[in-house]
Amino acid sequence: MTPAPGANPYLNPNLAEFGTTIFAEMSALAVRTGAVNLGQGFPDTDGPSVVSDAAIEAIRNGHNQYPPGPGIPSLREAIARHRERFRGQSFDPETEVLVTAGATEAIAASLLSLCRAGDEVITFEPYYDSYAAGIAMAGASRRVVTLRGPDYSFDISELEAAFTPTTRLVLLNSPHNPTGKVFSRAELTQIAELCVSHDVLVVSDEVYEHLVYDTDHVPIATLPGMAERTVTISSAGKIFSFTGWKIGWACGPADLIAAVRTSKQFLTYVSGGPFQHGVAAGLDMDDGFFDNYTVAMQGKRDRLCRGLTEAGFDVIEPQGTYFVTADIRPVGGRDGIEFCMGLPERCGVVAVPTQVFYDNVDAGRHLVRFAFCKRDEVLDEAARRLATLKSGG
Ligand code: PMP
Numbered sequence: 001m002t003p004a005p006g007a008n009p010y011l012n013p014n015l016a017e018f019g020t021t022i023f024a025e026m027s028a029l030a031v032r033t034g035a036v037n038l039g040q041g042f043p044d045t046d047g048p049s050v051v052s053d054a055a056i057e058a059i060r061n062g063h064n065q066y067p068p069g070p071g072i073p074s075l076r077e078a079i080a081r082h083r084e085r086f087r088g089q090s091f092d093p094e095t096e097v098l099v100t101a102g103a104t105e106a107i108a109a110s111l112l113s114l115c116r117a118g119d120e121v122i123t124f125e126p127y128y129d130s131y132a133a134g135i136a137m138a139g140a141s142r143r144v145v146t147l148r149g150p151d152y153s154f155d156i157s158e159l160e161a162a163f164t165p166t167t168r169l170v171l172l173n174s175p176h177n178p179t180g181k182v183f184s185r186a187e188l189t190q191i192a193e194l195c196v197s198h199d200v201l202v203v204s205d206e207v208y209e210h211l212v213y214d215t216d217h218v219p220i221a222t223l224p225g226m227a228e229r230t231v232t233i234s235s236a237g238k239i240f241s242f243t244g245w246k247i248g249w250a251c252g253p254a255d256l257i258a259a260v261r262t263s264k265q266f267l268t269y270v271s272g273g274p275f276q277h278g279v280a281a282g283l284d285m286d287d288g289f290f291d292n293y294t295v296a297m298q299g300k301r302d303r304l305c306r307g308l309t310e311a312g313f314d315v316i317e318p319q320g321t322y323f324v325t326a327d328i329r330p331v332g333g334r335d336g337i338e339f340c341m342g343l344p345e346r347c348g349v350v351a352v353p354t355q356v357f358y359d360n361v362d363a364g365r366h367l368v369r370f371a372f373c374k375r376d377e378v379l380d381e382a383a384r385r386l387a388t389l390k391s392g393g
């Protein structure tokens, strides 16, 4: 691992703990070694041509200058329709929807706009890497509550204890990366009740909202008392498999969205004009597209879980996302970082050690994450290679 550049005299000390992101590092390792890359979460096939054709047409039709600050109207309207159709939520596209440079910018802008220096942000660990950096950039500090296997549940008394007078918001992620956990309605109700009683905001990262298997996705904003205190975030990168386009959005009450927009204006101002046209076309596709996407990814989940189990891993089957975590101890691993750094050489596969997403590193030391948003033959080849570990490969 690249050490965090603590000694860099130029770096803002708030960011001293952050080195190169694990995703960049593992993708570079895959390129360097020619290994099968089940590390960084990006699909290896393109999304629907309805979406890409609309973006190409937008370029050809001259939509190549700055789009409006909050996003093009047709995309904001399509986001509101999509949210209404799938989640029963109602947002005014004029004031309650903001298009961002991926979900990453929506998260960063929310933290920068809503947190005051010294505020605390509660999040569950393992946490997506940009959360810790975004909290630090906002001058806030993080309080983590650990999700523990085998089902990645949390201890309610640990969560209650995390709320203090300086808690500003809960940064929630469901479906959850890297565990694949989908928070249940009962769990979300517990979180929501605490947020209401402590008068705390929620930033809800729902980028994997269409990748939920055998259960339902419940947006926390739909629970009592939550709509007025929640910013809900999603991303076309995940819904349409165009991760490089970086089109995301935030929805919520007008004053919260206006606050998020204040920071967003000075981060990127705007981005991805023609891509916004593509995503607008995609969000209006019929239910069949979204259903097929979920079913196809569920098939890949089952395929990789089977392969990993046959290879000897202890697999924690995910209810959502395109990631599966596995315990490496049955195949002789002890430390995820060591295991993942050696994996390309041992069998030609790249995975991500999830301990880098924990403050309590011991809780995740034995876990690694595999991405299954890949062609079936790629998943099969990875499983075949991983199976050689059993024979001392
Ligand atoms: N949140 C989570 C949980 C993610 O996994 C990702 C990664 N893609 C993002 C946010 C960032 O999304 P985007 O690529 O749209 O910035």
Ligand code: GLN
Pocket (backbone or CB within 6 Å): 021, 023, 024, 039, 040, 041, 042, 177
């Ligand atoms: N969200 C992707 C993942 O979890 C990676 C995106 C990134 O590299 N920032 O693998």
